[in-house]
Structures are given as structure tokens and as C-alpha cells.
Amino acid sequence: MNNISLNVLNGNGAATEPLNVNDCLLQLYEEHYELEDYQKGVPRWCTGCGDNAILTAVQRLCRDEALPPEKTVFVSGIGCSSRLPHYMNTYGFHSLHGRALPVAEGIRLARPDLKVFVNMGDGDCCSIGAAHWIHAIRYNMNMTAMLHDNNIYGLTKKQASPTSPIGLKTNTTPRGSYLDALNPLTVTLGVSNVSFVAQVVDWIPKLLYQTIQAAYHHKGFAFIRVIQRCPEWLPTHMEAYMQDPTRVLLLHHENGLHVDDELAKRYTKMQEHDPSDINRAREIASGSDPIPVGILYRNDEVPCYEDVRFDSRLRTTSLVKNGLEAEFDKFTIWPDGHAHVSRN
Amino acid sequence: MMEVEELTKVKKEKTNGHGVPATGMGPSAYMGKVTRLNEHLVEIISDSGEGAQKCGQSFGSIVAQMGLGVWTTEIIPAEIRPPARSVAGASGNRIRFGSKRVTNGGNETDLVIAFNEQVLLGRVRSKELKPGCTILLESMWRDDKRVAKSYTDAVEQLISAGYKVYEIPMDKECRKIVSDPRKGKNMFALGVLCGLYSLDLQSARDQVVLTFGKKAAKVIESNIALLDAGYAWADANLDFKYEIPAEKSTEPQIVVNGNTALALGVLASGMEICAMYPITPATSASHYLSDAFEEVGGIVHQAEDEIAACCFAIGASYAGKCTVTITSGPGYSLKQEAIGLAVMGEIPLVVVNVMRGGPSTGQPTKTEQGDLMTTIFGSHGDAPKVVIAPATIEDCFYSMITARKIAETFNMVVVILTDANLASSQQPFKRPVFDEGWLAPPIDQSAIPPGAKPYDWDPKTGLARRFIPGQPGGMHTLTGLAHDENSHVAYDPEINQRSMRARSLKLATLQKTLNPPPIFGDPTGDMLVIGWGSTKGAIEEAVELLRQEGKKVSSLHLTFIQPLPPGIKEILAGFKKCITIENNWSDSPNDEMIDGSNRRYSALAILLRSRYLVDIDCWSECRGTPLKPNTVRRVIEEAMA
Numbered sequence: 001m002n003n004i005s006l007n008v009l010n011g012n013g014a015a016t017e018p019l020n021v022n023d024c025l026l027q028l029y030e031e032h033y034e035l036e037d038y039q040k041g042v043p044r045w046c047t048g049c050g051d052n053a054i055l056t057a058v059q060r061l062c063r064d065e066a067l068p069p070e071k072t073v074f075v076s077g078i079g080c081s082s083r084l085p086h087y088m089n090t091y092g093f094h095s096l097h098g099r100a101l102p103v104a105e106g107i108r109l110a111r112p113d114l115k116v117f118v119n120m121g122d123g124d125c126c127s128i129g130a131a132h133w134i135h136a137i138r139y140n141m142n143m144t145a146m147l148h149d150n151n152i153y154g155l156t157k158k159q160a161s162p163t164s165p166i167g168l169k170t171n172t173t174p175r176g177s178y179l180d181a182l183n184p185l186t187v188t189l190g191v192s193n194v195s196f197v198a199q200v201v202d203w204i205p206k207l208l209y210q211t212i213q214a215a216y217h218h219k220g221f222a223f224i225r226v227i228q229r230c231p232e233w234l235p236t237h238m239e240a241y242m243q244d245p246t247r248v249l250l251l252h253h254e255n256g257l258h259v260d261d262e263l264a265k266r267y268t269k270m271q272e273h274d275p276s277d278i279n280r281a282r283e284i285a286s287g288s289d290p291i292p293v294g295i296l297y298r299n300d301e302v303p304c305y306e307d308v309r310f311d312s313r314l315r316t317t318s319l320v321k322n323g324l325e326a327e328f329d330k331f332t333i334w335p336d337g338h339a340h341v342s343r344n
Numbered sequence: 345m346m347e348v349e350e351l352t353k354v355k356k357e358k359t360n361g362h363g364v365p366a367t368g369m370g371p372s373a374y375m376g377k378v379t380r381l382n383e384h385l386v387e388i389i390s391d392s393g394e395g396a397q398k399c400g401q402s403f404g405s406i407v408a409q410m411g412l413g414v415w416t417t418e419i420i421p422a423e424i425r426p427p428a429r430s431v432a433g434a435s436g437n438r439i440r441f442g443s444k445r446v447t448n449g450g451n452e453t454d455l456v457i458a459f460n461e462q463v464l465l466g467r468v469r470s471k472e473l474k475p476g477c478t479i480l481l482e483s484m485w486r487d488d489k490r491v492a493k494s495y496t497d498a499v500e501q502l503i504s505a506g507y508k509v510y511e512i513p514m515d516k517e518c519r520k521i522v523s524d525p526r527k528g529k530n531m532f533a534l535g536v537l538c539g540l541y542s543l544d545l546q547s548a549r550d551q552v553v554l555t556f557g558k559k560a561a562k563v564i565e566s567n568i569a570l571l572d573a574g575y576a577w578a579d580a581n582l583d584f585k586y587e588i589p590a591e592k593s594t595e596p597q598i599v600v601n602g603n604t605a606l607a608l609g610v611l612a613s614g615m616e617i618c619a620m621y622p623i624t625p626a627t628s629a630s631h632y633l634s635d636a637f638e639e640v641g642g643i644v645h646q647a648e649d650e651i652a653a654c655c656f657a658i659g660a661s662y663a664g665k666c667t668v669t670i671t672s673g674p675g676y677s678l679k680q681e682a683i684g685l686a687v688m689g690e691i692p693l694v695v696v697n698v699m700r701g702g703p704s705t706g707q708p709t710k711t712e713q714g715d716l717m718t719t720i721f722g723s724h725g726d727a728p729k730v731v732i733a734p735a736t737i738e739d740c741f742y743s744m745i746t747a748r749k750i751a752e753t754f755n756m757v758v759v760i761l762t763d764a765n766l767a768s769s770q771q772p773f774k775r776p777v778f779d780e781g782w783l784a785p786p787i788d789q790s791a792i793p794p795g796a797k798p799y800d801w802d803p804k805t806g807l808a809r810r811f812i813p814g815q816p817g818g819m820h821t822l823t824g825l826a827h828d829e830n831s832h833v834a835y836d837p838e839i840n841q842r843s844m845r846a847r848s849l850k851l852a853t854l855q856k857t858l859n860p861p862p863i864f865g866d867p868t869g870d871m872l873v874i875g876w877g878s879t880k881g882a883i884e885e886a887v888e889l890l891r892q893e894g895k896k897v898s899s900l901h902l903t904f905i906q907p908l909p910p911g912i913k914e915i916l917a918g919f920k921k922c923i924t925i926e927n928n929w930s931d932s933p934n935d936e937m938i939d940g941s942n943r944r945y946s947a948l949a950i951l952l953r954s955r956y957l958v959d960i961d962c963w964s965e966c967r968g969t970p971l972k973p974n975t976v977r978r979v980i981e982e983a984m985a
Contacts (some may be wrong), residue, residue: 041832068816070814070815070817070818073663073813085819085821086832089819090819091819091820092819092820092821092822092823093662093823094825095685095824096682096824099651099655101652102647102651102653102656103655103656103657103659103662104659105652106619106656106658106659106660106662106667107659107735107813109617109643109645109656110617110660110664110667111663111664111665111812111813114663114813124783132652135648135652143540148378187496244952270629309643313641315616315642317780319640319641320611320614320640320783321780323611323636323640324608324611324612327611327636327640328598328775331598331600332597332775333405333408333596333597333772334596335592335593335595
């Protein structure tokens with residue numbers, strides 16, 4: 001569990017110098033966590049499933065950011081990917097198909113002290129829960145939302161999803177899916193108040209981690225589409241992209257992802273992209289081959305709904321009592337027969 | 345039932361109570377006949393947007409101020425702006441007021457003030473007016489060539505049908521004060537009514553100040569001038585007046601409608617988040633709450649849809665702040681899956697369903713009690729939840745406090761079932777005295793002891809301690825999947841049986857804490873009438889009248905419907921016959937195709953018949969209007985015959 005608890009002010013637990021008030025407001029204990037502090041159970045995903053890579057990345061993130069497990073909540077919908085909270089030793093909420101976002105929003109509004117992560121599949125986010133997705137972007141509440149997009153319904157056994165490419169043969173489209181795929185990036189970038197959009201693939205763990213980390217540090221609704229493999233139903237679907245590094249386009253920028261030498265050696269197709277440029281972001285987002293990977297858009301200035309709505313007044317008994325009495329006054333008939341008009 | 349006494353009023357120095365008007369007018373100059381009444385039912389109707397509703401509400405507040413008992417009912421068209429002068433477009437308010445406490449909207453209207461003859465005809469056709477009642481009708485249409493014929497025809501028809509029609513030149517009189525009588529005619533009408541019922545003019549003026557309190561002084565002045573003019577016009581031009589003696593309350597009273605009472609209950613319960621989506625007739629609760637939360641601290645979250653509103657509330661409740669979501673039938677149907685999640689995860693949640701006519705879009709502005717079954721049995725699988733049905737405006741307030749407490753004590757979903765009747769009716773009740781115990785305790789953030797489980801179901805009661813995010817050592821993943829004591833997904837047959845049992849047992853545990861419901865009337869007799877929700881006032885009024893005539897009838901009104909309180913079987917045993925009277929659907933045994941093998945009973949009757957194995961009869965109607973005491977009385981008489 002928590003291996004070390006260091007008293008920053010004094011190793012012996014007693015103050016040697018008089019404290020000033022400001023010091024007392026600092027976090028007294030610095031927590032250190034190991035990976036196992038965030039691990040729970042044995043994931044029941046298929047070997048080679050992209051969900052495993054995402055789980056590893058978020059566990060590493062929690063450790064590196066020293067997130068107290070009791071102050072961290074992973075919220076999910078329904079589907080293979082939505083099992084993720086069960087494998088995290090944090091608080092978790094495995095909700096309803098499509099409804100992870102409104103649940104997460106409720107948590108966030110009630111408890112700004114909690115760190116909130118959301119994991120959804122492509123059916124979850126882009127189909128049954130699409131209304132919530134659009135509005136979550138607009139609310140811009142501070143959370144990290146991961147779209148585990150494998151282009152297929154996994155748990156219900158291979159039906160077409162909104163992100164299935166045209167022509168994909170599935171159990172509901174035996175002669176190939178009929179419509180062009182929905183592009184989650186262009187949709188997200190088209191909604192007012194969008195503040196963070198990134199895309200990454202499950203087979204480059206270093207970038208997956210970096211992207212999730214950048215999303216975590218963003219203040220607002222950070223949306224990451226993770227393109228992932230489904231070895232069970234679409235075992236060769238991503239094969240060509242994995243084999244040919246030039247089919248991945250790395251976006252880099254001083255305000256975006258940093259591509260190290262090792263990555264640069266393999267992924268030669270790179271482009272400098274300033275994440276503050278939303279028009280360019282939309283252009284890049286509309287391309288799917290090569291797959292753009294990196295931070296497409298980031299704007300830290302967009303107000304968060306919880307900040308706009310949060311009432312900082314301490315809700316004391318007397319505040320409620322006085323407020324309630326004032327409300328009663330508005331509707332009260334007093335025994336002396338006259339409304340106390342002046343009380344308002 | 346109406347005691348009428350005619351008095352000749354001598355010119356008085358004072359009007360009523362403390363009646364020396366502060367400004368403007370002298371004492372009443374009226375020298376005509378004054379009829380003393382026990383109670384009266386007045387309605388004021390206009391096209392939408394002409395202010396009849398505001399006039400009616402103000403009149404209700406003034407009579408309450410005078411110490412009279414009152415119940416106001418809104419008349420709401422389905423559209424925001426139905427075509428002007430249309431039969432279906434009547435908008436307004438019915439005010440039943442009397443010397444004693446008034447518990448329901450009453451029977452047919454005694455006196456109506458109408459802004460045009462078309463909305464009036466609509467009310468005549470829907471049989472809401474007492475035959476031969478008094479009609480005060482705006483006369484401006486007589487001079488409007490386009491409609492003069494329809495107007496004069498209607499007046500002639502009404503007179504020949506026996507109505508007492510008085511034409512009032514409201515438009516003309518108002519033009520002496522304001523340029524646009526459409527904005528202000530309602531205050532003139534209010535003045536006429538106050539004059540007719542010998543109400544204290546100064547109290548009426550105070551009410552106008554309250555009503556327009558946020559507007560400019562000039563607006564208030566002109567509205568007071570209109571009120572005064574209406575009052576004076578009635579004195580000078582009408583040859584009748586009424587007086588209803590008031591029995592003043594010695595305690596401060598609150599006058600609000602059921603939706604505002606619910607919202608005040610939310611404040612008083614300590615809940616600080618309400619997640620909702622606009623739906624008639626529930627939304628006004630959230631309107632009021634949005635404003636009040638600005639003072640008390642709290643948030644109304646208007647979600648993107650009903651499902652999101654419910655899930656948002658569940659998320660906030662899970663995180664430690666028990667939250668309410670307020671809706672009506674169609675929205676309730678949409679929330680059902682999410683309500684099942686809260687049941688499965690044992691998350692405290694308060695859901696309000698302000699019932700309207702169903703199924704489907706049904707009758708959005710009309711009242712019905714059609715959602716009892718879907719509330720109790722709704723959401724797939726066995727989803728036990730608590731269902732409370734307030735019977736009065738006051739109940740709306742207190743049920744919210746009770747609901748929050750039950751939700752958090754039992755980690756359950758509590759549904760409050762009100763209806764359009766309660767939502768928009770006003771009835772004074774004793775001003776509540778604040779109690780700290782109403783409020784939610786602070787969120788528990790203490791460490792969870794090692795080894796404690798998130799669903800450590802007590803084998804006797806089914807109760808388990810809830811772990812709230814932030815509590816060290818309490819980390820677990822809440823899930824809507826079947827789960828064991830550790831909240832681990834489990835498909836083991838024994839575990840599922842055990843967890844279903846625990847969730848169900850909580851209802852029995854709650855039931856053990858409830859008291860048997862009180863009987864209205866004697867504990868034994870020939871007939872027991874059973875009701876629930878907003879019909880209480882009408883049922884008890886009818887039962888009281890029948891009892892005065894010597895009939896051996898009593899009534900029982902249920903507030904807790906799930907779980908049903910103890911003692912009901914014993915109560916039923918005291919009566920030869922039992923019948924539920926409800927505002928929802930049941931087949932009539934008189935229909936040719938209906939017999940004992942296919943008759944569909946009304947909701948409460950089904951519940952009671954199945955639970956107590958007693959042959960309880962039922963009567964119900966789905967007219968979209970509140971039950972009238974006269975109707976209830978006739979039904980009881982027929983059932984007893």
C-alpha cells in the first residue's frame with residue numbers, strides 16, 4: 001500500500017520552527033504509490049486487446065501523479081472497455097450503456113476534490129450515448145475521457161458500430177457495413193466549448209501514456225480517442241497500420257506531444273502542429289490514413305461548467321436556515337392580517 | 345350545503361378587518377344587498393397571456409390573507425398561445441374559498457369572470473360551471489363588428505339557459521388608466537372580485553405590491569389604480585355583493601402550490617443539487633428552485649435529456665450528495681433504466697414524478713394518477729424502491745424531507761408521486777418551523793476499517809453501510825452487474841439470490857417503522873373508501889357529507905404505497921365493502937364486454953387485492969380534472985346501494 005509517508009515539514013512529526021499560516025495550508029504528507037496500489041484483479045480481456053494497454057497506461061499515470069486512490073474515480077459505461085474500473089484499485093462506477101458521462105458529471109459537480117476519469121467504447125460514446133458526448137464537450141467539466149474505439153461491438157459479439165468503416169463485414173452487416181464511419185474527432189472538434197482533443201493508437205504505449213498524461217493535466221473535458229485492436233472479432237483490422245509506420249502521422253509541437261529519437265526513428269511521418277489552431281486541427285482530424293496521432297486541439301481558457309456553477313459559500317446550517325426562512329417569508333400570511341412586504 | 349343569509353348592509357365606516365383604505369378611495373359607497381355565504385367557487389378565465397392566472401393567484405392570496413380557507417386550481421390550455429378567443433383556449437384560475445379550511449378544488453363554479461365569450465363557452469361545454477351561475481363578461485366584443493354577432497348570440501344563449509349574465513366594460517374602464525388594457529385588465533377584474541366579495545381593499549393593494557414587487561414603481565402604481573377602479577366599479581354598478589365570514593388563523597401560514605412546496609422541501613431537506621429536464625407539469629418546481637438556490641446555495645442542473653438528468657443525479661448521490669431529479673410521466677419512463685442502476689448499486693436517490701395524463705404524450709397539463717404501477721414495478725427485473733404519494737400541498741413539503749432521509753438511511757430510491765392537481769393548486773398550510781434534523785449530515789470521509797465490505801448486507805434487515813468516494817480504504821467499483829459483498833461482479837447463483845434478498849428486505853425493514861394509517865370516520869361500517877395522493881380532500885369531503893346523513897362510511901388515505909404500512913388488513917376487516925376511488929383507468933363492470941374474468945382494476949385496487957386477498961372494488965375516471973366531491977359522493981352512494 002502507501003509505502004512512505006514523509007512529513008515535509010519535519011521528519012520526526014514535530015515542528016522544530018514556528019509555523020506560519022501559509023505553511024499549514026500546504027499538503028503535509030507526500031504520498032508515494034507503486035503500480036500495485038492501483039491494480040486490482042486479473043483483467044478478463046482477450047490477449048492482445050487494446051484495453052490492456054490503456055489500463056497499463058492509466059495505472060502508470062496514477063502512480064506517477066501520485067493520485068490518492070480514495071480520491072480517484074474511474075467511471076465507465078457498458079462494453080468490454082467499460083470493465084476497466086473493475087481492475088483499478090480506486091473508486092469506480094461501472095454504470096449504464098452510454099451513460100458514463102452524465103454519471104461522471106454528477107460526481108464532478110458534487111465533488112470537485114475528486115479526480116474523474118471516464119472510459120467508454122465506441123458504441124457507448126458514439127451511438128447510444130452520443131447525446132451525452134456532445135453535451136459533455138459543451139459542459140467542459142474537468143475530467144479525462146477515453147474513447148476505446150475498436151470500430152466494433154465486442155461484448156455483444158461483432159456488430160457494426162458507428163465507427164466501423166464502410167464495407168466492414170459484421171454480424172449485422174454480413175455484406176459489409178452500409179454507411180461511412182462517423183469520425184469522433186471531427187464531431188468533437190465541431191462542438192462549442194471544445195477544449196482538448198487527442199488521438200492515439202494502442203500499439204504505441206509511449207505515446208498512449210504521454211497523451212493520457214497531457215489529457216490529465218488539461219483543465220477541462222479532455223477527450224482522447226484511442227484507436228485500438230479487437231483481436232477476437234477484427235484480428236487483422238489494424239494489421240496494415242501496425243506493419244507500416246508511415247501510415248501513422250505523428251503530430252508534435254512544443255505545446256503538444258514530444259516525440260523522442262527512438263519514436264522518430266520508427267515513425268518518420270511527422271508533422272508539427274500547434275494545438276491552439278482549431279482550423280488546422282479540424283483538417284488533420286478529417287484524415288484517417290495515415291492515422292494522425294497526438295494532440296489535435298488544446299485550449300486552457302475554456303470555462304469549466306463546475307467552476308461556473310460551483311457555489312463556494314460554505315453551506316452551513318445557518319445559511320440554509322436563513323435562506324429558507326427568507327423563502328418562507330415570501331409566501332407567508334401573518335396572523336395580524338398583513339403581508340410583511342418589507343421583509344423581502 | 346351552502347348556508348345563505350341575506351343582509352342589508354348599512355353604509356359602513358370600515359370595509360372589512362382593517363379596511364380604511366390608505367390612499368385614494370373613501371369608504372365603500374355600496375348600499376345594495378349583501379349575501380352571506382359559507383363558501384364560494386370563483387373562476388377567472390381569459391385568453392392565454394391576458395393575466396387571468398395572475399389575477400386568480402392574487403385573489404387566492406388575498407382571501408387567504410383575510411383568513412379564509414382557500415384552494416386554487418389553475419386552468420391551463422395545452423398551448424402557450426392558443427388562438428385568441430378560442431373555445432379550447434381558456435386560461436385562468438378557479439378559486440374555492442370559504443369560512444372553513446378548504447381541502448380540494450370543489451364542484452362546479454358559482455361565479456365566473458370571463459374576458460371573452462368563447463373561453464366561457466368552453467367552460468360551459470366542459471360542464472365546469474354550475475347551471476344558472478353568475479357570469480361577469482367583458483362587453484367590448486359587442487362593439488367589434490367582426491365578432492359582435494357571435495358575442496350577442498352567446499349572451500342570449502347563456503341567459504336563456506338560465507345563467508345570470510352581467511356585462512362589464514372592462515376594456516373601456518381600463519383605457520381610462522392604461523393605454524393597453526390587455527396588460528392590466530386582470531387587475532381591474534381583481535378589483536371587481538374584491539369588491540364583490542367585500543374584501544379589504546388595502547390587503548388587495550398589498551398583494552399587488554407583492555405580485556409586482558420587482559417591477560418599476562410606475563407599474564405598481566398603475567396596477568393599484570386598476571384594482572381600485574375595478575373595486576369602485578363593482579360598488580357603483582352591481583346590485584349584489586357577498587360576504588364570507590373569516591376565521592383567522594392564529595399561526596403564520598404559507599401559501600404556495602405543490603410544486604413550490606416540493607422545491608421548498610428540497611431546500612429544507614438539505615439537498616443541494618437538482619438535476620432535471622424541462623417537462624410539464626413538473627418544471628415550475630425547478631424554476632422556483634433555480635431562483636431559491638441562488639440564496640440558499642445549490643444548483644439546478646438542466647441536463648441534455650431525462651436520462652442524463654437521472655444519471656447526473658445518481659453520480660452526485662454516489663459521490664455523497666443525495667440528489668433529486670424532478671420529472672413527469674414521459675420523463676419517468678425514460679429514467680427507468682437509470683433508476684434500476686440506483687436500486688442495484690444501492691445509491692440514495694430522490695425522484696419526483698408529477699403525474700400528468702398518459703400514456704405517451706397524453707394530456708401534459710391535465711392531472712391523472714396513472715403512474716402508480718410503473719413507479720412501483722418499473723425498471724426491469726426486481727427493483728424495489730420506496731413510493732410516497734403526498735396528499736396535500738403541505739405533504740409535498742414534508743415528503744421531500746422524509747424522502748431524503750429514507751433514501752440515505754436505506755440506500756434506496758425514493759419516488760415521490762404528485763400530480764398536476766397538486767402541482768398547480770394552492771392551499772395555505774402552517775408555516776414550518778425549521779429543524780436542523782431536516783438537513784443532510786456532512787459527507788462521511790472517515791477511513792474504512794480494514795476488512796469492511798461495501799455491501800456487507802445485514803442478514804436480518806438487508807442494510808449495508810455505504811462507502812463514499814474519498815473514504816480511505818473504501819475503494820471499490822460500484823456496478824449495475826450482479827455483485828457480491830465486495831462489489832465484485834458475480835454470476836454465482838447463491839450470491840445473486842442473496843443480493844436480491846438484501847435489496848428486497850430493506851422495504852420490509854422500512855415497513856416495520858411505519859404506523860398504521862389513520863381512518864377518517866369510524867373504524868367499522870358498511871363502506872370503506874380508499875384513496876391515495878391528491879384525491880384526499882375530495883374523498884374526505886364527500887365521506888363527511890355522507891356521514892352527516894347517517895351513512896356508515898369511512899375512508900382511508902394511503903401516503904406510503906411502497907411499502908404499504910402495517911394494519912391495513914385489520915382496517916379492511918372492519919367494513920362490509922371496500923372500494924378504491926382513483927383518478928386513473930379501470931374498466932367499468934357495466935360495459936358489455938367486461939366481466940369478472942377480464943375487468944381491469946385501477947392501480948391501488950390491484951395492489952390491495954393482491955396483497956390482502958380482499959375483494960376490493962374500484963371506481964376511477966380519467967377526465968384530466970381533479971375529482972369533484974359531488975362525483976365521489978355519487979360513486980359512494982351507488983356503490984352502497
